[in-house]
Amino acid sequence: MEYTTLGKTGLKVSVAGLGCGGNSRLGLGTGRSEEEAIAIVRNAVDLGVNILDTAANYKTEELVGKAIKPLDRESLIIATKSSFQKDGAFFTADQVIASLENSLRELDTDYIDVFQLHAVPPKGYDHALNVLAPALEREKEKGKIRHIGLTETSPRDHGHEMLQRAVHDPVWEVMMLGFNMMHQKARQKVFPPAIENNVGTLLMFVVRNIFSQEGYLANTMRELAEAGLVSADLAKSDNPLDFLIHEGGATSLTDAAYRFVRHQPGVSVVLFGTGSQDHLRTNIESIVSPPLPEADVAKLHELFGHLEGVGLDLPDRSQKKA
Ligand SMILES: NC(=O)c1ccc[n+]([C@@H]2O[C@H](COP(=O)([O-])OP(=O)(O)OC[C@H]3O[C@@H](n4cnc5c(N)ncnc54)[C@H](OP(=O)(O)O)[C@@H]3O)[C@@H](O)[C@H]2O)c1
Known part of the structure; x- marks a missing residue:
């Protein structure tokens, strides 16, 4: 595993982080058992992953708490989140603090390393900054939170409108954003x-x-291609990014995807979500592999650098069969 510093938090984090949400939810989302999900967390830690990202909303906090119980808590970086809104109403500071207290209970821990506001929309940013951040800072002083962060609502904020403001406000130490081979605008904007x-x-x-x-x-x-956003040639192939897979290049599409983002300057941690032990191992291998060949990276920039919002499905749009 390789480690890096998580910005101004100063935390030493593995460059590969285990996402405990997404469609997999450690495998719970695809029909795996709680024991199998716990084994994913523990094997990730055995392989050197020290940062785990969960959220109240994922319903995996309790499981993560069980998984890490026999492990050395101090060696782990636990990131979790409070929802930001419900039924169109922004959470009050009291609701966010209640969510924090619940996360501490579920995770069975005394502190959260990185506490994040989950999916803050651009129109909610003033509320996040002026109402919720001061309340989180008070919890930080009490030692319940070590660092404060927020995540964007990628499927609805393709242009990183919220983060382009947040990145200049010192209270936020960590930001979570969507970035992939066909959604690259963060290279300029974030x-x-x-x-x-x-x-x-x-x-x-x-x-x-x-x-x-x-x-x-x-x-x-x-x-x-129909919308005129990529060349018609790319639309003719069943495997349009196969040019990335070659000797000296990527070994698979997912390998290319993880290696492309990992080496982008400004990236601290690549979160990956999985319920599969095989994917756990191969994803970590990809994330610690060297960059893709320069010519392949240049081609991805040229072909897709102008796109916004590709590959950002909401969980309920998953095509995955359970
Ligand atoms: N707004 C937010 O705050 C927000 C939103 C989205 C995500 N997140 C965080 O980001 C984390 C990562 O996002 P994500 O879950 O979308 O992760 P991802 O790594 O982008 O994609 C995971 C999906 O790809 C599959 N997969 C993973 N490795 C694979 C491989 N080697 N080969 C084939 N398929 C593979 C997984 O299924 P298998 O189970 O079969 O591996 C899963 O369906 C989440 O867990 C969560 O912590 C936060």
Whole structure:
């Protein structure tokens, strides 16, 4: 495993982080048992992963708590989240603190390393900054939270509108954003100011459905070609990104997806979600592999650098069969 510093938190984190949400939810989302999900967490830690990302909303906090119980808590970085809104109403500070207290109970721990506001929409940012952040800072002073972060609502905020504001406000130490081979605008909009302000970044939507589900990429490419957003040639192939897989290059589409994002300057941690022991192992191998060949990276920039919002499905749009 390789480790890096998570921006101004100063935390030493593994470059591969285990996502405990997404469609997999450690495998619970695809019909695996609680024991199997616990084994995913423990094997990830055995393989050197020290950062685990969960959320009240994922319903995996209790399981993560059980998985880490026999482990050395101090060696782990636990990130979790409070929801930001319900039925269109933004959470009050009291609701966020109640969520924090519940997370501490579920995770069976005394503190959260990175506490995040989950899926903050651009129109909610003022509320997050002016109402919720001060309440979180008070919890930080009490020692219940070590660092404060927020996540964007990628499927609805394709242009990173919220994070482009948040990245300049010092209270946020960590930001989670969507970034992948066909959704690259963060290269201009988020990473340069994140580097400048020393904000730690966690990546989501790196593989999701588009780079893991049979046929999904080809269908998307056809839609993009019809809309005039990519060349018609790309739409003709059933495996349009196969040019990335060659001797000295990527070994698979998911390998390409994880390696492309990992080496982007400004990226701290690549989160990956899985319920499969095989994927756990191969994803970590990919994330610690060298960059893709320069020519392949340049081609991905050229072909897709202008796209926004590709591959950012909401969980309920998953095509995955349980
Ligand atoms: N707004 C937010 O705050 C937000 C939103 C989305 C995600 N997140 C966080 O980001 C984490 C990662 O996002 P994500 O779950 O979408 O992860 P991801 O790594 O982009 O995609 C995971 C999907 O790809 C499959 N997969 C993983 N490795 C594979 C491989 N080697 N070969 C084939 N298929 C593979 C997984 O299924 P298998 O189980 O079969 O491996 C799963 O369906 C989440 O767990 C969560 O912690 C946060």
